[in-house]
Amino acid sequence: MRSENESSGQKTRSFIEEARRSQIVASTVEVLAEAGFAQASLARIAKHAGVSKGVISYHFAGKDELMEEVVERTYAAVVKHVLARMEGVESATELLRTHVLAAAEHMRDHPAQLKALGEILVNLRTADGGLRYGVRTNEEVYRALESIYRLGQETGEFRTFDTRVMAVTHSAAVDDMFAYWTAHPGHDLDAHARELAGILERACAR
Amino acid sequence: MRSENESSGQKTRSFIEEARRSQIVASTVEVLAEAGFAQASLARIAKHAGVSKGVISYHFAGKDELMEEVVERTYAAVVKHVLARMEGVESATELLRTHVLAAAEHMRDHPAQLKALGEILVNLRTADGGLRYGVRTNEEVYRALESIYRLGQETGEFRTFDTRVMAVTHSAAVDDMFAYWTAHPGHDLDAHARELAGILERACAR
Amino acid sequence: MRSENESSGQKTRSFIEEARRSQIVASTVEVLAEAGFAQASLARIAKHAGVSKGVISYHFAGKDELMEEVVERTYAAVVKHVLARMEGVESATELLRTHVLAAAEHMRDHPAQLKALGEILVNLRTADGGLRYGVRTNEEVYRALESIYRLGQETGEFRTFDTRVMAVTHSAAVDDMFAYWTAHPGHDLDAHARELAGILERACAR
Amino acid sequence: MRSENESSGQKTRSFIEEARRSQIVASTVEVLAEAGFAQASLARIAKHAGVSKGVISYHFAGKDELMEEVVERTYAAVVKHVLARMEGVESATELLRTHVLAAAEHMRDHPAQLKALGEILVNLRTADGGLRYGVRTNEEVYRALESIYRLGQETGEFRTFDTRVMAVTHSAAVDDMFAYWTAHPGHDLDAHARELAGILERACAR
DNA sequence: AATGAATGAGCATTCATTCAT
């Protein structure tokens, strides 16, 4: 009964099934953002979504798959937004600034998603006890950032430095900018992002 | 006949009790570092320590007190080490560099303690559901870093910038340096620290 | 589409859920009667009912709710039976006799229920350490008995006496009649009840 | 190493040991009266007494023996007081009245002891789950009361009635008089006792 | 496609008891 499409690892899902999955993912994001990972039981998520607990088990192989779906969807949304903003920008300096500002932009508009993402990245573990995500998962981000830094070094905009260290620093600074904003809602996120872009530019400048 | 130390609200503990508390705290740190907060049950901690579950209840009022003890001891150790390294250093630039290097030094020698500390800060919650510590706990760190940055601005070593943003960035960069090193044990932590110090110096420089 | 009954704050329960609740309540009554309050753990009650421990938690918010349900159901049954027997009886003397005999009747048919009720009333405590029910719960009984005694005083059947003392005495005598019968199963409960009714009548007579 | 005195079932105890036992029994009575049987853990009793938990285990074979000692001592005190008051009284009617009033007198002066006694009688169980005391334990009381009632019947003061039923009723009425007073501290215990004596006299009168 | 019911393992905590000192 499997369709050919499944060969790519994606199951074919009916419209209604897709809607349910989205609804449950949205509920999960909200519960994670409000109450944190430890309090995000399936019972609580189901209650928040207004469905029975069983429906989650029906649509997801287990809690882990649900959490992974949250990560994938949330992560994809950030990447999509940032890449769209970076489209057409050519100088490394501008790409750097655009990356920071675009990320902040998206954070500002989707705080719950990013709080939820943070909860999962820090807490979700595999059966063997190790973190399911973790710094290793940032590899993709590091590579993308490194390509910007290397571009700048090649064009002569940037001095010579260790691009991996700079990428880790950049990524950390953006993540914590958001965490700080979450903890201090009155904080001016956009101003922080502009200031941070300036810091990174100076750190890279010849 | 009470010693002066007792007047500060600290119960006097027998040598043997102190030893047990230390042993249990050490066990807790290791379990937290290996398996994360959610898996750090009293049963697991006790098993790791080679004692019965009841021993923990006997020596600590509850799990929360145990976790708070871990935070206090671990945090105190970091602060003590970094402050010791900073003693006698006078220029803001040198203080900045020293702070980064000293933090890296301590991380390298006590990776489990810092992993455990992070687990608790992010996960431990009060009865009302709020985080027991949380990003706000970083306030103390931010203040300390800001005082370095302000010193540099006053002495003219540093340009004008938002010291809070710089402190958040600094703190994040140091934390993730450690996380990256934990995930990639072959990574050269000290080189990373020196590179990071350079990045921060350039970001601050006039 | 909600029935009128639901408007009174009672959740609608499915047939199967009601059956389970009844089964668990019945099991609780039996365990309380046999082994007493302190031994009536959820584990023991579940085992007695032949279900898993979780079932109880699923159907009742907690142990307290279960115990309160036992009290409500059991108490309602006694009151219903005694009131039914008293219906239509008019003279105070006859009401007095009927009350004693009807209580004994019900005791004889539902000894476990009454034992269980007693266990809960005397032992169940609120979070603050006070008795959840306690002697004060008898107030309702005392009031009902006093109304009989006052009626007799008004009609001239009874002499003047302190109706509260008489009600407390009456209630105690009925309770211990049951306790004595429980401890001495060969004892003739109905004869005891008739004798007790005679004692109370003489005590009240002009 | 057993002394001859032990043959009577009583161990010889040093003065100091006796003092400790008394101190612990007194603490137990107070804790039982304040917090009830379920809350009367050895830890709480020891804390109340200002001694370590181990000392209780040292002086008593176990919690049960401690509770039994409380019952014995408390019970002996009541009996002693009531018998003293009854000494020299000759008519059954007077003995009856004296018994009720003397019990109330003692209750009034030792409320904690009697609250504690009640807690134990109702809650303490043997290993097989049955009540350690219970109505059966009242047998001694019933016999004593019956002897009064029979005396009255023989002297012609009292009518013919079932002395056992009367004894159970009498005992119950006295016990609940105290329970009512415990629950309603403002209640006039002595007035209640006089009223109850009147009730019993009328119930017995020819 | 969805549900309500049930399970059983795991949780933190309490407690009577034991024992070396």
Place this chain on the structure above:
DNA sequence: AATGAATGAATGCTCATTCAT
């Protein structure tokens, strides 16, 4: 004679998961 330390069983409760309907 007394203690502090330790034990391990038991308690009420939570939760992800399973399953018949």
